[in-house]
Structures are given as C-alpha cells and as structure tokens.
Amino acid sequence: MEDNIVRFLGRFHPLIVHLPIGFLIMSGLLQLYAEKAKTKALNLNPAIAFTLFWGTIASIFAVVIGWLLSQQGGYDSNILFWHKWLGILVTVLSFFGWLIKTEKIRLRKPAFSIVLFLIIILISVSGHLGGSLTHGEAYLMHYAPKFVKNMLGEETKENQLDLKALDKDSINFFPHIIQPIFNNKCISCHNPTKKEGGLLLTTYNEVMSGGDHGSIINLKAPLESILLNRVTLPKSHKKFMPPRGTALTFGEIQIIEWWMQHGADSISRFSTEKEMDKKMVYTLLRDYQLDYTPKAYYESVKVAPLSSDIIAILKQNNFALDFMGENSNFISVTFKGKSITDDQISKLELAKSQITWLKMSHCNLTDAQLKSVSRLNNLTRLNIHSNPISDKNIKSLKALKHLSSLNLYNTKITDLSLEQLVNIESLTTLYVWRTGITAKAITDKSSTHSQVTIISELE
Amino acid sequence: MCNNHNKNYSRRDFLNKTSLGLGAITLSTLLNPLSLNASPLLGPNGDPILGKPHFPPKVKRVIYLFQSGAPSQLDLFDYKPLLTKMNGQELPESIRKGQRLTGMTAGQTSFPLAGSIFNFKQRGKSGAWMSDLMPHTAKIADELCFIKSMHTDAINHDPAVTFIQTGSQFPGRPAIGSWVSYGLGTDNENLPNFVVLVTKDKLGQPLYSRLWGNGFLPSEHQGTQFRASKDPVLFLQNPPGVAPESRKNQLDHLNQLQRLQYNETTDPEIKARISQYEMAFRMQTSVPEIMNTDGEPDHIYDMYGPDSKIPGTFAANCLLARRLAEKDVKFIQLYHQGWDMHGNLPKDIKKQCRETDQPTAALIKDLKQRGMLEDTLVIWGGEFGRTNYSQGKLTRENYGRDHHPKCFTLFMAGAGIKKGITYGSTDEFGYNVIENPVHVHDFQATLMHLMGVDHERLIYKHQGRRFRLTDVSGHVIKDILS
Numbered sequence: 001m002e003d004n005i006v007r008f009l010g011r012f013h014p015l016i017v018h019l020p021i022g023f024l025i026m027s028g029l030l031q032l033y034a035e036k037a038k039t040k041a042l043n044l045n046p047a048i049a050f051t052l053f054w055g056t057i058a059s060i061f062a063v064v065i066g067w068l069l070s071q072q073g074g075y076d077s078n079i080l081f082w083h084k085w086l087g088i089l090v091t092v093l094s095f096f097g098w099l100i101k102t103e104k105i106r107l108r109k110p111a112f113s114i115v116l117f118l119i120i121i122l123i124s125v126s127g128h129l130g131g132s133l134t135h136g137e138a139y140l141m142h143y144a145p146k147f148v149k150n151m152l153g154e155e156t157k158e159n160q161l162d163l164k165a166l167d168k169d170s171i172n173f174f175p176h177i178i179q180p181i182f183n184n185k186c187i188s189c190h191n192p193t194k195k196e197g198g199l200l201l202t203t204y205n206e207v208m209s210g211g212d213h214g215s216i217i218n219l220k221a222p223l224e225s226i227l228l229n230r231v232t233l234p235k236s237h238k239k240f241m242p243p244r245g246t247a248l249t250f251g252e253i254q255i256i257e258w259w260m261q262h263g264a265d266s267i268s269r270f271s272t273e274k275e276m277d278k279k280m281v282y283t284l285l286r287d288y289q290l291d292y293t294p295k296a297y298y299e300s301v302k303v304a305p306l307s308s309d310i311i312a313i314l315k316q317n318n319f320a321l322d323f324m325g326e327n328s329n330f331i332s333v334t335f336k337g338k339s340i341t342d343d344q345i346s347k348l349e350l351a352k353s354q355i356t357w358l359k360m361s362h363c364n365l366t367d368a369q370l371k372s373v374s375r376l377n378n379l380t381r382l383n384i385h386s387n388p389i390s391d392k393n394i395k396s397l398k399a400l401k402h403l404s405s406l407n408l409y410n411t412k413i414t415d416l417s418l419e420q421l422v423n424i425e426s427l428t429t430l431y432v433w434r435t436g437i438t439a440k441a442i443t444d445k446s447s448t449h450s451q452v453t454i455i456s457e458l459e
Numbered sequence: 460m461c462n463n464h465n466k467n468y469s470r471r472d473f474l475n476k477t478s479l480g481l482g483a484i485t486l487s488t489l490l491n492p493l494s495l496n497a498s499p500l501l502g503p504n505g506d507p508i509l510g511k512p513h514f515p516p517k518v519k520r521v522i523y524l525f526q527s528g529a530p531s532q533l534d535l536f537d538y539k540p541l542l543t544k545m546n547g548q549e550l551p552e553s554i555r556k557g558q559r560l561t562g563m564t565a566g567q568t569s570f571p572l573a574g575s576i577f578n579f580k581q582r583g584k585s586g587a588w589m590s591d592l593m594p595h596t597a598k599i600a601d602e603l604c605f606i607k608s609m610h611t612d613a614i615n616h617d618p619a620v621t622f623i624q625t626g627s628q629f630p631g632r633p634a635i636g637s638w639v640s641y642g643l644g645t646d647n648e649n650l651p652n653f654v655v656l657v658t659k660d661k662l663g664q665p666l667y668s669r670l671w672g673n674g675f676l677p678s679e680h681q682g683t684q685f686r687a688s689k690d691p692v693l694f695l696q697n698p699p700g701v702a703p704e705s706r707k708n709q710l711d712h713l714n715q716l717q718r719l720q721y722n723e724t725t726d727p728e729i730k731a732r733i734s735q736y737e738m739a740f741r742m743q744t745s746v747p748e749i750m751n752t753d754g755e756p757d758h759i760y761d762m763y764g765p766d767s768k769i770p771g772t773f774a775a776n777c778l779l780a781r782r783l784a785e786k787d788v789k790f791i792q793l794y795h796q797g798w799d800m801h802g803n804l805p806k807d808i809k810k811q812c813r814e815t816d817q818p819t820a821a822l823i824k825d826l827k828q829r830g831m832l833e834d835t836l837v838i839w840g841g842e843f844g845r846t847n848y849s850q851g852k853l854t855r856e857n858y859g860r861d862h863h864p865k866c867f868t869l870f871m872a873g874a875g876i877k878k879g880i881t882y883g884s885t886d887e888f889g890y891n892v893i894e895n896p897v898h899v900h901d902f903q904a905t906l907m908h909l910m911g912v913d914h915e916r917l918i919y920k921h922q923g924r925r926f927r928l929t930d931v932s933g934h935v936i937k938d939i940l941s
Contacts, residue, residue, distance in 0.1 A: 299515060320646060322519075323511035325911060332516075334646070334787070383830060407830035431830035458824040459598075 010069030014134060017062045021123055023055035024094055028120045031113065045101060052098040059091035075133050076193035083133060086126035093119050135244075136188030163288055171290065173259055174204055174266045181252045182207070185242050204266040222260035228253060251287040254279065297380050297402045297426075298330040298356040305329045310350045317344045324356060330378070332357035339364045345372050352376045359383040361407075367392040374399045383407040385431065391416040398424055407431040415441040422449040430454045507644025512911025517875030517941075519646070519834040521639070521906070522780045522791045524819060526811075527620060528663045528798030529841040531860050532868040532889070534575040534808055537607055538588040539889040542847055543574030550848045554890045561614055563801060563850060564861040570848035572888070573858040576805055585879030592812040595820035601879040602823055602832075603870045604939055608883025608892040611843050611864045611899045616664040616799065619842035619864070623899050624670050626928045633674035633919075635903060636790030638928045639910060640680040641673075642917045646787035649745035651683035651738065653790045654783055658814075659687050659771025663796035671792060675921040679731045679738070682792060685779070687771025691750045695742055703743070710736055749782050762825060764817035774818035781825055784835055798841055801850045802859035823872045832873045836909060840869025847889045866892050869902075875909040877941045897936055904933035909940070 027048050034044040066087060070080055097115045099105045131140065141149060163176060171177070182190075182201040189196040190211075199211030210216050210226075218225035223232065230241040231248045242248075248256075258280050262268060270276065270284070276292050284290040306329060314321060318337040324330040331354050337344075340363040348355060355376050365387035373382065374396040382400070385407045394417040397403065404426055408417075414436035421430055422445045432442070433456045442454045533539060550570040564570070577590040582600035589597045596603075613619035618628035625632040633641070636653035645652045655671045671682025685691045697706050714733055721729040755778065760767050766774035773795045780791045795815055800807050819839055826832045844867030845860035852858075866885045872878065883895035907914040907928065914933055918925045 296515070322516060324515040326511045326513050328515065381833065383833075385830060405830075405833055407833070409829055429830075429833070431828070433828040455828060455830070458828050 006068050007072060009065050010072060013062060013066040013069045014130070016058070016065060017127075017130065019058040020055050020062055020090070020094070021127060023051050023058055024090070024119050024123055027051035027055060027097075028116055031116055035113075049098060049101040052094055052101060056091060056094045056098055059087070059094055063087050063091055074194060074196045074198070076195070079129050079133055079193060083126055083129040086122050086129070090119055090122050090126060093122070133194060136191050137193050138191075139188050163290060168270070168290055168292065170269065172267060172269050173255070174268075177255055177288070178259055179204070181248065181256070185245060185248055185252075188245070189242070208264075217260060217264050219260055219264060222257040225260060228257060228260070249287070251283040254283050297404070298324050298328065298378070301378075303329050303353045303378065306331065306351055306354050313347055313350060317347045319344075319348070329354055330356040332381075333359070335360040335363055337363060340369065342369060342372075345369050348372065349375055353378050355379060356402075357381040357383075360387070362386045365389060370394070371396050373397070377401065379403050381405040384411070386410040388412060395420045397421070400424065400426075402426050405429040405431075408435060409433040411435050413437065418442070418445055418454075422452050422454075425451075427452050432456050507642060509642050509912065509917070512643065513913040513916060514908060514911045516643070516909075516911030517834070518836040518873070518906075518909040518911075520784050520787065520789050520791070520836075521636075521910070522784060522793070522822070522835065522837045523635075524777070524780075524793045524815075524822075524837065524839045525620075525624075525795070526798050526815070526839065526841040527666060527794050527796045528616065528800075529619070529843045529845060529862060529867065530798040530811070531575075531800060531804060531808060531845040532607070532866070533573075533845060533847060533860070534577050534804065535590055535592055535812075536588060536605060536868040536870070537866070537885060537889050538579040538590075539574070539847070539885075539887065541887040542572050542889060545572045546574040547571045547853060550888070550890075554886065554888050558865060559614065560846075561862050564846070564848075567850070570846075571853045572847055573849040573853050573860065576856060583879065585881070587879070587881050592808060593816040593820075595817045599820050599823055599872075602827065602872045604872065604876045604878060605868060605870045605881040606883055606897050606902070606936075606939070607866070607868045607881060607885060608894065608896045609840070609844075609867045609869055609899070609902065610892055610896055611867070613843065614862050614864050616842060616862075619862075620664075620666070620670060623842050623902075625674065626900060626903055626930050630667075630669050631672075631674055632926065633676045633680065633928075634671045634682060634792075635906065635928060636671060636682050636792055637673045637676050637680040638907070638917060639790050639912075641676045641919070642912050643789065643910065646789060648738075649741045650749070650783070650786055650788050651742070652788065653680065653682040653792070654788050655682040655684040655792045655794070656776040656779060657684065657686075657794040658773045658776060658796065661796040663799055666794055666796065670794075675926070676919060677727065677731045679734050682790075685746070685750065687775065691746055692742060695739060695746060697743070706743075707740065710740055745786075749779065749786065752778060752782070759825065762821040764821065766814065767818065767821075773814050774821075777818035777822040781822055781831075784826070784831060785829075800845070800859060801861060803857060804845075804859050805857060826873070834874045836871060836873040836875065836906075838869065838871050838906075841867065843867050863890075865890060875941060876939050880939065882936070882939050895936075895938070898932065900929040900933035901936055904929050905936045905939070908935040 030044050030048045030051065034042075034048070066084070070084060093115055096105075097112065097119060100107055100112045100115065128140075141152065144152075163171065166176070186201045188194075190199045190201040192200060192202070197211040197213065199216065200206035200209075208215075208217065213226060216225055216227040218228075222228055230239055231253060233240040235247065240247075258277060270280075270290075270292055276294075281292045284292055311321060314333065318335060320334045320336055322332045322334075324332060331351065333348070333351075333355050335344075340360060345365075348358070349372060352375055356378050358373070358376065358379055358381070361383060362385075365384055367390055370384075370389060370393040373379075373384070377400065379400050380402050382397075382403060382405070386409070389408065389411040391413055394413060397406070398420060403424055406421065406424075406427060406429070409431045410433070412435065413432070415438055417435075418432070418437050418441050421427065428451060430452055432454060437456070439456070442456055445452070446454055533542065548571065550572055555570075559565075575590065577592055579588050579590050580597075581587065582589050582597045585601050587600040587603065587605055589600060591597075611619055611622060613622050613628050621630055621632075622628045624634050626635075634653070636655075640652040653671065657666060668682075668684065671684070673679075673681035683692060686693070690696060697703065713736065717729050717733050720726075721733075752775075759778070763774045763778050766772035767778050769775060773793070776793050780793060783791050795811075797807075797811055819837075823832070823837055826835055826837065844863040844865070846863045847860075849858040850861040866889065883897055884893060885891060886893045904914040907917065914927060914929045914935075918927045920926070
C-alpha cells in the first residue's frame with residue numbers, strides 16, 4: 001500500500017518538474033531584459049528574486065518526488081545518476097542565486113549572471129536527460145530529417161529499411177516486419193537505457209529472454225502470451241501496452257500472433273511458407289504493400305527475352321504471339337492455321353522456355369507431334385482441343401512439370417490417357433468433353449486425385 | 460467517323476514540335492533519360508498501341524451481355540427481407556437523404572417500400588442469394604462473381620448506358636470494345652475485333668450505334684453490328700451480278716488509288732479505310748460461316764433453349780457469341796432491351812427472365828465445357844438499379860420500380876476473377892451501398908486490368924486533352940481477382 005503511494009506521488013515528477021523549469025527560465029529572461037533595457041526607472045530585481053525563490057521551492061518538490069520515482073527502478077542508472085545530481089545542483093544554484101539577488105550574500109557584479117547562466121544550461125541538460133529516461137534516447141530524433149541525423153552522426157537505423165526494395169522472397173519476418181514494430185512502438189521503454197519490467201526488445205535474443213515476469217512468448221497460445229496479452233488489453237487497463245503513443249494496429253497484432261504460431265524464430269521467411277494464411281496475405285498487402293497472393297508459375301519466374309528473329313520466324317509459321325505483361329518475357333502462342341506441319345511445330349522449340357500458354361486447336365495435330373509439344377518445358381496452359389490425338393503419346397505430356405491446365409476436349413483419348421494425365425502433379429484443370437473418357441472414370445479419378453478438376457459435359 | 464483528318468501533322472503539332480518540342484525533349488531526357496524511348500500517344504494505324512500488354516492478359520476476350528433498361532436487382536439478386544416486412548410503409552428519409560429522383564416519381568407524395576414478391580434462396584456451395592426468376596443461372600451460381608455494390612452517376616437510361624459503355628455520360632467517347640481493340644489489336648484478321656449483337660424486335664429504351672462507336676479513336680476500332688437477317692452485316696455482300704473475282708479486282712484498284720492519296724496527304728484515316736475494305740472482303744466469307752449455325756448439334760440448341768433456333772433472339776445471339784469467341788473475336792457485346800419496369804414489374808420481369816436466363820446459363824456452361832472460361836470473361840448486367848419503393852400504386856401482386864443509381868448488381872463469370880463469391884453489399888433497405896462500393900469506372904478499370912491493360916496508361920490525345928476509358932478515376936477491384 002505504502003509502495004503504491006510512493007509510486008503514485010513519484011509519477012507526478014514529470015508534471016511538477018516543469019514548474020521550476022518555467023520559473024527559472026523566466027528569471028533568466030527577466031535578467032536579460034533588465035540588462036538590455038537599462039531602464040533605471042524599472043527595477044526588476046525584486047521580480048527576479050521572486051522567480052528564483054519560487055523556482056527553488058518548486059525544484060525542491062521536484063527533486064523529492066523525482067527521488068521517489070527513481071526508487072521504482074527500471075531506469076538506466078548512468079543517465080539517472082546525472083539527471084538526479086544535476087537536478088539537485090540546479091536547486092542549490094537557484095537558492096544561491098536568490099541569496100545573491102536579495103543581497104544576503106554580496107559578490108561582485110558578474111557573479112549573479114554567471115550563476116543564472118549556469119542554472120539555465122544545467123536545467124536544459126537535466127531536462128533532456130529526464131526526457132531520455134521517460135521516452136528513450138531515440139525518441140527525440142526519431143523523426144528528424146536525414147540531414148539533422150547526419151549532423152548528429154546518428155546512423156540510419158535498420159527500421160528504415162525499404163521493404164519494397166527487397167526481393168519479396170528474402171523478407172524474413174522477424175528482422176523485417178516484427179522488429180520494426182517493436183522499434184516503433186515498444187523500445188522507447190524497453191531498451192538498455194530504460195529497462196521497463198526488465199524487458200528488452202531491441203534484438204531477437206532479448207525478445208526471447210523475456211522480462212521480470214518470464215517469457216513473453218507463447219508458442220501454443222499466442223494470444224495468451226504476455227506480449228500479446230498486454231497489447232490487446234482494453235486501452236484503459238493499467239497494464240495496457242504501450243502506455244503512451246500509438247497502440248499496435250490490428251495488422252501488427254495479427255502478424256505477431258502468426259509469427260508465434262509458426263515457431264517465433266528469427267530466420268523464417270514468408271516465401272518458404274507452403275500456403276500462406278489468406279488473412280496474412282491480405283494484411284501484408286494492405287499494411288506493407290507486400291504482395292504474397294498466390295501467383296501463377298509464369299508470374300513468379302523470369303526467362304530470357306526472345307530475339308526478334310525468333311518472333312519473326314514464329315509469325316511466319318502462322319503462330320500469333322501475345323506477351324504475358326510488359327515485365328515478362330513469357331509468351332502465349334496460338335496457331336492460326338487449319339493444319340500444322342512437323343516443320344511448323346518444330347519452330348516452337350526455338351522459344352521453348354518462353355512459351356507458357358499454347359493453343360493449337362482444329363489443326364490436325366497428331367500423336368507424333370505431341371512429342372515436340374512435351375519439350376516446351378515452361379508450359380502452364382496447353383489447349384489442343386479438336387485434334388486427332390489418341391492415347392498413344394499422351395504420357396509424353398508428363399514431362400511438362402508446370403502444366404496446370406490442359407484442354408483435350410474433342411479428341412480421341414480414352415480412360416487410358418486419363419490414368420496418365422491425373423498423375424501430372426501440377427495439373428489442376430483438365431477438359432475432356434467429347435472424348436472416349438467415360439463418366440465412371442471421371443468420377444473415380446476425381447475422388448482419388450482431388451487436386452485435378454476434370455471437366456466434361458455439364459448438366 | 461471522319462475526325463482523324465491529317466492526324467500526323469497538324470499545324471499545332473508542327474509548331475509544338477519545332478519550337479517547344481526540342482526544348483521539352485532536352486529537358487525531359489535530362490529529368491528522365493528513359494522517357495526518350497517512351498511510346499508515342501498515337502499508334503500507327505491498325506497496329507495495337509500496346510506492344511506488350513501491361514499485365515498478364517488473363518482475359519483474352521469478353522462477352523458482355525448487356526441488359527438494357529436496368530433489371531431490378533431487388534427482385535433478382537439483392538435479397539432484402541426487411542422490404543417484405545415493411546411492405547407498403549414509407550421509405551424513411553434517413554435512408555434516402557434527399558437523393559434525387561427521376562421526374563417519373565419525384566412528384567409522388569408517397570414512396571411505399573415494395574418487397575419482392577419472388578422467393579429467394581441461397582444457391583450452390585457459395586450460398587449466393589438469387590430469386591426463383593432465374594432457375595438456370597441459379598444452378599451455376601458457383602461459377603459466378605456477383606457485385607452487389609455497383610453504383611453509377613447517371614439516373615436516366617441514355618446517359619447511364621453511355622456511361623457504363625464509354626466511361627462518360629456524354630456521347631462521343633469510344634466504347635470499351637473500341638478501347639480494347641485500339642490497345643490490344645486483333646486476334647482474328649478475318650473478323651472485326653468488336654462485334655455487337657442486339658436482340659431483335661425488342662421494345663424499350665432505344666439503343667444507338669454510337670454506344671459501340673469508336674469516338675475519337677481510328678474508325679477501324681468501332682463495333683460492327685451483326686444482324687439477324689439475310690445480310691448480317693449491311694452492305695457486305697456483293698450486289699447481284701457481281702462476281703467475287705471482279706469485286707477483288709475492283710478492291711485492288713481502289714487500294715492503289717487510296718495509297719496514292721495516302722502518299723499525297725498522309726491522312727491516317729485513309730489507311731483505316733483501306734484496312735476496312737480489306738476486312739470487309741474477308742468478312743464476305745467469314746461472316747456467313749459464323750452466322751450459319753446449322754452445324755450445331757441438337758443438344759447444344761437444347762442447352763440454349765427453344766429460342767436458340769430463332770435468329771435474333773437473345774438465345775441465338777448467345778450461341779453466336781460463343782461461336783465468335785471461338786474465332787477469337789476480342790469484344791462481343793450483346794444488348795437485350797426491355798428491363799425498364801416502371802410498372803407491372805412482376806409480370807414483365809418473368810418474361811425478360813424467360814428470354815435471358817437459360818441462354819445466359821447455357822453460354823457459361825458451354826464455354827466451360829470447351830475450356831474457354833479459362834480465358835473468356837462473361838459479364839451480365841444493366842446500367843443502373845431500381846428503387847426499393849414502388850412507382851405508382853403498390854398492390855399485393857403488382858408494383859413498379861423507378862431508376863436507382865445508388866446501387867445495382869451485376870455478375871461475371873470466367874477468367875481472372877474469383878468464382879462463387881459475392882462482393883459488396885447494400886443496406887437493409889437495398890438503397891445505399893454499405894460495403895465495398897464499386898463505381899462504374901472501378902468496374903471498367905477492373906475489366907481493363909483483366910485484359911492486361913493499365914487503365915491509366917491506355918490514353919489517346921484528342922483536341923488537346925488526354926482521354927482514357929475511366930476518365931480521371933477508377934480503381935481495380937483487386938479483391939475479386941483470382
């Protein structure tokens with residue numbers, strides 16, 4: 001109980017402390033005015049003495065409750081030492097100044113000015129140290145323009161890292177996302193200078209080692225961890241974190257929760273996650289402009305550009321070309337003719353890594369020609385409907401490791417082909433309307449190979 | 460049509476380029492060295508202006524089933540039980556908030572809320588709400604992406620149709636299909652890039668050919684209407700007694716003359732003219748091929764419904780749309796009039812749905828079984844919504860609904876968008892959008908994005924101003940992209 005009263009009073013220090021600051025600076029201003037104005041008619045000495053007197057009284061108060069506050073601990077002892085003793089020195093000096101001004105001690109004329117000057121300097125230094133104790137050392141300069149920081153010789157901190165400049169495959173969630181959250185919202189109190197609750201949050205190891213109440217991480221129930229518990233309390237709760245400044249956003253809390261669920265390690269990357277949680281994808285896109293939405297193969301891989309000669313050759317051979325976006329060298333190719341020759345189809349191999357969509361329908365594509373199609377190793381979509389294709393060479397399509405959509409409608413394939421095709425791991429959609437494939441085979445394969453949607457005649 | 464005279468070198472261009480131009484080039488290359496190679500605003504005739512699309516073109520072609528007159532979202536998709544509960548009560552002012560009304564109901568002393576008399580059910584696995592009016596479409600609800608939060612600026616038909624088709628309420632801007640043709644070029648040299656099919660003999664708000672006009676774009680990008688008659692494209696066939704060979708001869712000579720004239724004046728519209736004559740000649744064979752649906756098997760006709768054998772019906776046009784899509788026509792625009800139901804809504808809407816429901820569902824299914832939904836987008840919707848209060852007298856079995864720009868529903872199916880989702884929502888009264896509003900320009904921006912075009916970068920300079928489809932606004936609705 002008594003302890004609480006000490007705490008209660010102690011917290012008035014930051015409030016009371018501004019009284020002596022104001023009074024003492026006021027006396028400085030009055031002294032300056034008196035010397036500049038040189039008006040004999042106006043005697044400011046009593047006023048200066050008055051402000052010094054009350055400045056002294058207020059300083060004593062501030063020192064006493066400041067001393068109470070320091071008992072609560074958690075402050076950097078070095079800064080606290082200087083703050084405390086400079087504060088006491090200011091109190092003594094202002095009393096001394098009052099003694100001179102009221103001529104209780106007689107000294108030579110410049111003595112008073114020197115004392116007053118010292119008071120102003122020391123109160124500024126002490127005040128700044130007090131601010132550093134409360135808000136953390138980085139607080140004042142956090143938003144300073146770059147040139148100011150450079151003048152002060154401050155290093156550009158890691159939290160100003162531009163996420164967009166990074167390859168999104170190499171973004172690690174602890175150093176790139178979570179540590180910056182702590183840097184922005186927590187470390188003003190949880191840094192080596194001001195170790196509130198014995199907790200440090202400036203590095204991964206510190207986060208892991210926890211504070212006075214033990215670990216702040218809970219892998220099994222993230223929301224019950226001390227860390228997330230404290231930031232999700234009602235704002236009015238006395239244990240709510242952060243007590244000052246902006247609270248953690250919903251997105252930030254979600255990210256920390258997700259990080260704990262996934263082992264709270266320091267090296268994991270978003271890109272190594274097999275399937276990102278949809279909510280996380282959305283949060284990262286909204287709050288960090290990081291796009292982790294699932295991408296098609298041709299959007300996530302880069303290939304060399306096609307030479308204009310090859311483009312010309314393809315066009316001469318009755319192929320129409322379309323690019324997959326201005327930043328992509330992948331192409332989508334459509335055969336425009338009524339019948340395709342072996343020579344024409346062999347030309348496709350000139351662009352075998354660039355072709356990702358290929359359409360050759362109604363063009364007498366034969367089983368033998370299917371083999372050269374299977375050498376186009378970056379195909380994701382193959383549309384060869386309405387061709388005299390049989391089961392014979394279908395298995396060669398298994399060489400296409402990225403094929404996700406295959407259209408074989410109106411061909412002569414049968415259940416034998418289906419057997420082969422469902423085993424193409426990347427395949428998600430297969431069109432087999434008007435082929436020899438039976439409804440029963442489709443039902444069977446749909447249940448055993450649920451990753452493939454087999455589309456035939458629709459009701 | 461003829462607004463591209465001497466586009467290459469106008470007096471203004473000449474002065475600009477000789478005086479300001481050089482200075483500007485120096486300055487702009489100093490500021491940004493890359494811009495020296497930036498593509499010019501004016502594309503050469505015929506070639507697509509975009510050498511490469513901006514994004515992967517998930518949608519290669521669009522079939523836009525435009526429901527002219529504005530179908531009532533409250534009787535079809537936007538289920539509002541509160542309206543049924545409060546049937547006959549006044550529309551609260553706290554909901555309307557002084558929203559302007561058309562002259563047709565502004566004078567009404569009472570605005571009685573009218574609940575839909577049709578039954579609503581959740582459909583498919585996705586649980587999308589639809590009334591019983593569209594039983595066929597309801598069966599494929601899991602293929603569809605409903606946007607229930609569409610809103611527009613216009614309150615009357617012509618400005619609203621013009622707005623959703625051209626991005627401006629004022630006539631004279633290019634239609635969406637023209638922009639697509641201009642930006643992306645053609646995939647089939649024997650057919651127009653932008654084809655329009657209008658349901659025959661429908662009454663209702665008039666449609667004008669400027670809705671598929673090229674505006675200020677070169678005229679080969681205008682939509683071509685295919686009609687359900689002996690001459691699907693007017694003036695395309697040779698006059699009686701003229702053999703194809705002599706027509707070819709004639710065109711070759713005309714071509715020579717036109718090239719002479721072009722060398723003289725360098726008017727790009729001459730090139731447009733040449734390419735159109737050549738296209739017309741090729742269309743003499745390609746169009747009859749498309750329009751002749753005799754080869755379609757009976758089960759396909761059954762799928763599209765009994766109307767599909769009657770040329771000019773919505774069903775026949777849907778079937779044609781599929782055939783055009785198979786031939787890689789980029790933008791296929793259907794119009795079906797008759798949705799403007801100020802009175803007698805319960806009776807009229809049944810008829811409209813009977814004409815459109817089965818063919819719409821059949822088209823989507825037909826495209827799907829052929830694998831064409833992989834790169835084709837189907838859009839169904841009107842120009843605005845209809846009011847939640849009754850125009851005229853509200854009785855137990857009859858009511859009408861006035862124009863309502865604040866919310867309406869459209870749906871899409873196909874490439875590049877999520878299926879089985881409902882995006883955006885309206886308040887309990889079905890009056891205002893309360894979640895994820897989609898403005899007409901947002902819809903257009905999304906459509907262009909799907910086709911691989913950044914709507915902010917497909918621009919055309921005309922009369923000293925840079926124009927684009929979405930004017931000065933429009934955001935891609937990323938949430939619906941797959």
